Amino acid sequence: MTAWTEHLARLGANLADAALHFSAPASEARAADEATIAVPLLHLGVIRSVGPDSAEFLHNLVSNDVKKLAADAAEWNSFNSPKGRMIASFLMWAEAEGHAMALSADILPAFLKKFSMYVLRSKVKLSDASATLALVGVAGPETAAALQAAGIELPAADMRQTVNAAGVRCIRLDPQTHVLAVPAESAPAVYDALLAKGAVKAGTAAWQLRMIRAGLPLITAPTQEEFVAQMLNYELIGGVNFHKGCYPGQEIVARTQYLGKLKKRMYRVALPAGAAASPGMDVYAPDFGEQSAGKLVNTAPTADGGSEALAVIQCSSAETGNLHLGAPDGPALALLPLPYALG
Structure with a gap:
């Protein structure tokens, strides 16, 4: 266990199952319905891409436009097979020295290995940053108040991000749903601050319920290479750019968009x-x-x-x-x- 997961265990988290939880499923679902929840997103992992070629390298491999991703922005993105089937879906954001991608932890090792095969002579380094960067989801009617009280600056619009002096990154998915990327050593203090300001501790299923209701899919091991992007409504949530040029599976994705009814x-x-x-x-x-x-x-x-x-x-x-x-x-x-x- 890490210091972060040890802290969660002290708070009552059950870490033995595949999905973290603090209480019974119905109780956590009720919190997702009625309260502002703070969820350790242990079901997700983070891959970092660092180097001067990061934007161009990623741009040539994924479904969205990375070259035009602003320094204060985030976007939904995907990596697809040559047949246009989604191998991974992820939330991508810009960082000072490159980019980061949050994806399902169960597919991260194999995905990172496959992705690394494309590096070749590109000036970019890919790494699993899951141990150094903790993800926390905050969602509910009092999200803004909880974040501000914890010293976290709020992004001004959806799919925008801020970073405070302590290195805590805040990505706004919608006005009531934010993802925090926190240096692992700071995660216990940040989480405690959110709870102190009224957020309710909740587990993986509560966050997944929020994502389901937002219509935001996550590819996991059982669904890899099952769906073309549009089958997952990915163009509707801003995860596909149809004008960016070639990438694996691009021809199939474009054909799906322009020829015939889905x-x-x-x-x-x-x-x-x-x-x-x-x-x-x-x-x-x-x-x-x-x-x-x-x-x-x-x-x-x-x-x-x-x-x-x-x-x-x-x-x-x-x-x-x-x-x-x-x-x-x-x-x-x-x-x-x-x-x-x-x-």
Whole structure:
């Protein structure tokens, strides 16, 4: 354990499971509904790209425009296979000497190894910064007050960032949702300050529920190379630039955008209590019979004992509303609204 995780354990965090939690799932989901939560984002890791060629190197590999990423900005981004299937999704931000990418920790080692194969003669160094940089998610109606009281300057707009004198970086996803990137040695003090100002400690599932309701997907090991960017609504959340030039999978992503109607989209769904749900599980619908009509992307329990998920589903199947999990006669799924229009 690190000093950061030891501190969380002293605060009552259960670190034995894959997802960190402080209390029962329903209790943490209720906090995500009603309170301002402070979540150690241990399910994410950070890769740093440092060097004079960082912007150009990354720009040639990912779906968004890195060359035009401002020093005070962040963006959603992805790395795709030659067939246009997403290998990793990540939040990217600019740093003084390069860039950082926050992605699912379960895919980070293999992704870093694969990404490093492209460095060649580029003046750039890639490294796993997860041990030196702690990520904390803060979300809820009193987020701004908690951050300011903890000495953290607020970004002026969505997908903008600030860095204070102590090196604490604050990235605003929306007015009530921020991600902090904190030097690991400072993480316990910053977290305690947030709790002292009224934020409620919560675990991974509470943050995932917030991300599901925001329509922000995260690629994890079970869903790697399953989806083209638009299936995950990535162009709708600003994760794809269609004018930046070539990158792996670019031709497929562009063709999906400009030729024909998109057959699959990502939807938000509700699952009933007792329905076991996990990323990669199949969704079924009558118009596809015994064949899968989609897959779950991310899932999280809700306060009522059920769960919510982001799911990539055939548009024709979603339009009927007759959706089932795991089998054609499995638990019924109910469509829920997303905060943006699917178009």
